[in-house]
Amino acid sequence: MSILGTRVIRTEDPRLLTAGGVYVDDLREPELDGAARVTFVRSTIAHARITGIDKTEALAQPGVIAVLTVADMTDFPPPPPAEPIDPDAPPTEGPMPLGGPWSEPLLAVDKVRFVGEPVAIVLTDTRYQGEDAAELVSVDYEPLPAVVTFDDALAGETLLFDGTGSNVSLKRDGAFEEAVFDGCDVIVEGDIVNQRVACLPMEGRAVAASWKDGKLTVWASTQNAQLSRLILTALGLPPDAIRVVAPDVGGGFGAKIGVDREGILVAWAAKHTGRAVRWVESRSENLTAMTQGRGQRHHIKIGGTSDGHIKAYRLDIVQDSGAYARMSGFLPSLTVLMAPGVYDIPNVQAGYKVVMTTSTPIAAYRGAGRPEAAATIERAVDWFAAAAGVDSAVVRKLNFIQKEQFPFVTKMGAPYDTGDYEGALDKVLAAAGYEELRAEQKRRRAAGDVRQLGIGLASYVEITAGDAGAGETAKVEVHDDGTATVYTGSSPHGQGHHTAFAMLVQAELGIPMDKVEVIHGDTDLIPDGVGTYASRSLQLGGSAVHKAAIEVKEEGAKKAASLFEAAEADVVLDAGTGLWHIAGDPDKSLTWAQVAGAAEGGLIVANVRFTADRPTFPFGSQLSLVEVDTETGKVTLLRHVTADDAGPILNPILFEGQRHGGIAQGAAQALVEEILYDADGNPLTSSLADYGAITAAELPSFELLTSETATDVNPLGVKGIGEAGTIGATPAVHNAVIDAVSHLGVRHIDMPTTPERVWTAIQEAKKASAK
Amino acid sequence: MDRYPGSEEGERQVSKVSLIVNGKEITADVEDRTLLVHFLRDVADLTATNVGCETTSCGACTVLLDGESVKSCTVLAAQADGREVTTLEGLASESGEMSAVQKAFHEQHGLQCGFCTPGFVMAITSLLAENPNPTEAEVRAGLEGNICRCTGYHNIVKAALAAASANTAEAAK
Numbered sequence: 001m002s003i004l005g006t007r008v009i010r011t012e013d014p015r016l017l018t019a020g021g022v023y024v025d026d027l028r029e030p031e032l033d034g035a036a037r038v039t040f041v042r043s044t045i046a047h048a049r050i051t052g053i054d055k056t057e058a059l060a061q062p063g064v065i066a067v068l069t070v071a072d073m074t075d076f077p078p079p080p081p082a083e084p085i086d087p088d089a090p091p092t093e094g095p096m097p098l099g100g101p102w103s104e105p106l107l108a109v110d111k112v113r114f115v116g117e118p119v120a121i122v123l124t125d126t127r128y129q130g131e132d133a134a135e136l137v138s139v140d141y142e143p144l145p146a147v148v149t150f151d152d153a154l155a156g157e158t159l160l161f162d163g164t165g166s167n168v169s170l171k172r173d174g175a176f177e178e179a180v181f182d183g184c185d186v187i188v189e190g191d192i193v194n195q196r197v198a199c200l201p202m203e204g205r206a207v208a209a210s211w212k213d214g215k216l217t218v219w220a221s222t223q224n225a226q227l228s229r230l231i232l233t234a235l236g237l238p239p240d241a242i243r244v245v246a247p248d249v250g251g252g253f254g255a256k257i258g259v260d261r262e263g264i265l266v267a268w269a270a271k272h273t274g275r276a277v278r279w280v281e282s283r284s285e286n287l288t289a290m291t292q293g294r295g296q297r298h299h300i301k302i303g304g305t306s307d308g309h310i311k312a313y314r315l316d317i318v319q320d321s322g323a324y325a326r327m328s329g330f331l332p333s334l335t336v337l338m339a340p341g342v343y344d345i346p347n348v349q350a351g352y353k354v355v356m357t358t359s360t361p362i363a364a365y366r367g368a369g370r371p372e373a374a375a376t377i378e379r380a381v382d383w384f385a386a387a388a389g390v391d392s393a394v395v396r397k398l399n400f401i402q403k404e405q406f407p408f409v410t411k412m413g414a415p416y417d418t419g420d421y422e423g424a425l426d427k428v429l430a431a432a433g434y435e436e437l438r439a440e441q442k443r444r445r446a447a448g449d450v451r452q453l454g455i456g457l458a459s460y461v462e463i464t465a466g467d468a469g470a471g472e473t474a475k476v477e478v479h480d481d482g483t484a485t486v487y488t489g490s491s492p493h494g495q496g497h498h499t500a501f502a503m504l505v506q507a508e509l510g511i512p513m514d515k516v517e518v519i520h521g522d523t524d525l526i527p528d529g530v531g532t533y534a535s536r537s538l539q540l541g542g543s544a545v546h547k548a549a550i551e552v553k554e555e556g557a558k559k560a561a562s563l564f565e566a567a568e569a570d571v572v573l574d575a576g577t578g579l580w581h582i583a584g585d586p587d588k589s590l591t592w593a594q595v596a597g598a599a600e601g602g603l604i605v606a607n608v609r610f611t612a613d614r615p616t617f618p619f620g621s622q623l624s625l626v627e628v629d630t631e632t633g634k635v636t637l638l639r640h641v642t643a644d645d646a647g648p649i650l651n652p653i654l655f656e657g658q659r660h661g662g663i664a665q666g667a668a669q670a671l672v673e674e675i676l677y678d679a680d681g682n683p684l685t686s687s688l689a690d691y692g693a694i695t696a697a698e699l700p701s702f703e704l705l706t707s708e709t710a711t712d713v714n715p716l717g718v719k720g721i722g723e724a725g726t727i728g729a730t731p732a733v734h735n736a737v738i739d740a741v742s743h744l745g746v747r748h749i750d751m752p753t754t755p756e757r758v759w760t761a762i763q764e765a766k767k768a769s770a771k
Numbered sequence: 772m773d774r775y776p777g778s779e780e781g782e783r784q785v786s787k788v789s790l791i792v793n794g795k796e797i798t799a800d801v802e803d804r805t806l807l808v809h810f811l812r813d814v815a816d817l818t819a820t821n822v823g824c825e826t827t828s829c830g831a832c833t834v835l836l837d838g839e840s841v842k843s844c845t846v847l848a849a850q851a852d853g854r855e856v857t858t859l860e861g862l863a864s865e866s867g868e869m870s871a872v873q874k875a876f877h878e879q880h881g882l883q884c885g886f887c888t889p890g891f892v893m894a895i896t897s898l899l900a901e902n903p904n905p906t907e908a909e910v911r912a913g914l915e916g917n918i919c920r921c922t923g924y925h926n927i928v929k930a931a932l933a934a935a936s937a938n939t940a941e942a943a944k
Contacts, residue, residue, distance in 0.1 A: 009877055009878055009880065010877070010880065012885075013876070013877045013882060014869070014877065016882060016885035016888055017859075017869060017873045017876055017877060017882070017888065017892065018859070018860070018862075018863050018867075018869060018873065019819060019859075019860060020818060020819025020820070020821070020859055020860070020885070020888075020889050021884075021885040021886065022818070023821070023886065025812075025818070025821075025822075026812075026818035028816075127809070128802065128804065128805075200920055201884070201886075201920055202821075202823050202829065202831060202884065202886040202887045202918065202919065202920050202921075203821070203823075203884070203886045248884075248885065248886075249884065250821070250884045250885070250886030250887075251883075251884040251886060251920050251921055253920070282825060283823065283824040283825055283826065283829075284825075493884050494883030494884030494885070494921045495883065496883070653880045654880070656880070656925075656926075657880050657883060657921075657922060657926065660922055660923035660924075660925040660926065661883065661920070661921045661922055661923045662923070663923055664922075664923030664924065664925075665920070665923075687824065687825075687826045687828070688823075688824040688826055688828035688829050688918070689826040689827075689828050693828075693829075693918050693920075695914070695915050695916075695917070695918060695924070696910070696911040696914040696915065696917075696919075696924035696927065696928060697911050697912050697914070697915040699911075699923065699924055699925075701907065701925050701928065701929075702923065702925055725923075
């Protein structure tokens with residue numbers, strides 16, 4: 001029996017559980033012996049001109065090695081010249097990040113645009129000295145008005161970037177036509193805010209660097225060492241003069257794709273001063289200067305017939321970019337692509353504007369544009385169902401793209417590979433006892449219970465490995481001692497690649513997992529690789545390992561045939577034992593050690609770059625059950641039931657773990673989490689004492705159901721699972737909260753559905769009904 | 772490793788602090804403001820204990836101080852002077868066998884990126900010492916001060932309950 005599909009516990013764990021991981025701050029590499037601590041001096045004002053920086057007092061502090069500002073960056077290659085743009089015709093598509101007049105500096109040049117923007121760098125012997133000295137770098141600011149809200153940004157009274165004429169950095173024309181709503185007897189329209197949240201990996205950003213003999217070595221907490229190396233060529237070094245190592249990485253969630261400007265600066269500081277350096281950000285830095293997620297305001301219109309059929313859907317997006325456009329042009333394009341979700345809607349229109357605000361830049365966060373699409377279409381369907389007077393599960397089933405319609409290209413051009421949307425919803429409804437829950441809800445409503453029940457549904461589809469064409473690399477080696485080594489361009493930060501990829505090798509070659517070493521995240525060993533994001537690792541990185549193992553097996557067959565003095569077609573590998581035989585003669589056998597020993601250098605090796613011609617589109621349904629205390633507004637999440645389909649399951653333990661984490665982050669956005677600013681652009685959630693990260697006490701155990709629909713896009717038949725939980729859970733929990741109080745006249749509550757917001761919505765609904 | 776140069780700076784008050792960490796006495800002159808977590812990481816060179824927030828919110832730095840869980844990012848090393856500290860590195864037996872909590876984390880997939888894990892393992896070790904047979908609700912309430920961003924807590928809670936069962940079975944032998 002193949003090891004694939006079995007519950008293999010992780011090979012990564014014993015080390016992490018007994019000695020702890022080796023994250024950047026734990027590295028004891030000789031090159032980092034005596035490394036200076038890097039402390040950033042960051043803007044304390046949301047929007048201001050810098051009129052002077054005085055570092056005298058800081059330089060006089062004990063242990064201070066250097067205080068560096070933009071004036072010291074003379075050994076940097078000049079940035080490309082700004083291209084003039086026509087303010088009346090903003091580009092509809094642009095590079096990522098945006099250049100030209102929207103360019104982001106490394107250290108602030110003459111202006112700061114968000115609280116937390118790096119202004120200067122302090123190098124000290126120890127970490128406490130760094131905090132002391134950074135306090136004493138005196139920066140003179142001439143404050144400018146902050147641009148905090150979507151409306152402030154759109155109004156454009158204060159511009160973030162000179163010469164742009166607008167705070168709108170990108171837009172896509174939605175081609176909105178009213179005629180598509182002709183013939184709709186049920187039309188609902190409204191605004192939905194998908195609030196800004198923190199990515200919040202438990203390890204914040206961290207980078208160490210050393211410069212020696214013309215070679216720069218950078219250790220970074222990153223989701224991809226190879227992309228980081230490419231970014232670091234901005235220092236004016238060729239790629240082969242840079243080595244990037246990703247040691248253990250304490251979570252990423254999209255915010256550690258490549259390295260940020262701070263990472264480039266830390267590497268530069270090592271090169272500039274010749275001293276090894278290390279930067280490990282504090283949680284306050286993390287909550288103000290690591291990129292954040294979501295930050296979209298949607299205006300929607302949905303229309304159809306009173307029997308529950310949806311005929312037209314419009315989504316008009318404003319994306320808050322924060323102060324700089326890193327990925328913010330990309331995020332709403334994914335939201336547009338996935339706008340209609342799982343529904344076969346004859347008319348879909350979607351467009352966006354990306355606006356600059358004096359706040360932390362927004363980029364990818366678990367789902368990156370897709371959760372926003374799912375959250376809004378799933379709210380819209382509930383609005384429509386309520387207006388039509390049809391049960392929301394029934395409306396979903398009436399409008400699903402049907403199983404026999406796949407492959408299906410949506411109105412927005414997304415090529416959905418597979419789907420059984422109704423099957424997934426039926427599983428969830430049955431397991432949750434939907435009818436019984438509705439009956440209990442009805443009973444509590446009739447009785448006027450203080451604690452009301454809410455049942456939330458979400459059916460979702462998402463796109464994974466959107467950049468399937470970039471593919472992923474793998475090298476598999478079998479050595480003459482019978483062991484194997486996998487080099488992958490994929491880059492785990494908790495997902496369990498080492499276990500998963502070793503399982504793939506054992507399944508194909510019969511070499512037991514404990515003899516398979518998996519190596520990732522070192523550009524000297526793996527110069528070519530793409531990394532881990534967009535739920536791409538198993539389908540691209542895993543497929544690459546799988547194909548490389550097959551190539552190794554083919555090469556092994558040649559060697560075995562020669563050793564057996566038999567025809568290649570007559571030798572077989574028993575993947576259960578890892579022994580080679582002549583077909584029909586199990587008594588004579590060769591081990592991998594013998595077969596590899598017959599190869600040149602005692603090594604059989606295969607290099608593969610696997611690319612897919614299309615992304616995959618995992619799907620599922622989730623049901624959330626909440627109880628709302630109508631006197632206090634407090635929401636309790638009682639149950640969460642999901643069927644998430646990402647194709648054949650390689651290792652149920654890892655698969656479930658990804659779903660658990662995703663569900664928690666989705667529920668967190670629906671219930672508690674939000675990054676807030678005051679009217680002057682000061683962050684109000686810059687520590688974990690203020691930011692309401694969800695805990696075990698606010699969550700139940702989750703009920704997971706199995707659904708496996710294989711794709712034909714890759715040889716493993718697999719789709720991504722990293723983000724599915726989040727994409728489904730946010731609307732399921734959100735819909736449940738509103739469902740609990742909908743009979744009181746509440747139509748919508750924006751996320752997070754805090755007690756204050758829920759209570760206020762109930763009071764307003766009561767007032768409205770009393771009129 | 773960061774150096775703590777101590778008295779030669781002449782500005783910061785420095786004191787001798789002596790701790791028994793995982794059964795071994797460690798003595799050093801440190802600035803009075805040195806946090807326990809930095810003493811453990813930079814002086815004792817025990818890096819399993821991580822700093823996750825600096826505000827006593829996330830629990831990544833949880834260690835046992837005289838057997839009780841504390842968040843070492845908001846305890847001064849000087850406050851721990853003369854006391855016993857246990858970190859993740861001190862949980863396995865001398866032969867290297869993992870504790871019931873460590874084993875349960877492995878078997879129940881209670882960790883992903885591993886950064887919060889040492890804090891959770893220590894918090895659960897302490898929780899089970901106080902309440903050997905907790906309910907799921909008691910485990911969840913007891914872990915309110917620890918944040919994990921990867922696991923959704925599902926398998927951490929399972930691991931805590933599994934460790935409790937394993938401890939009970941062991942005690943019944």
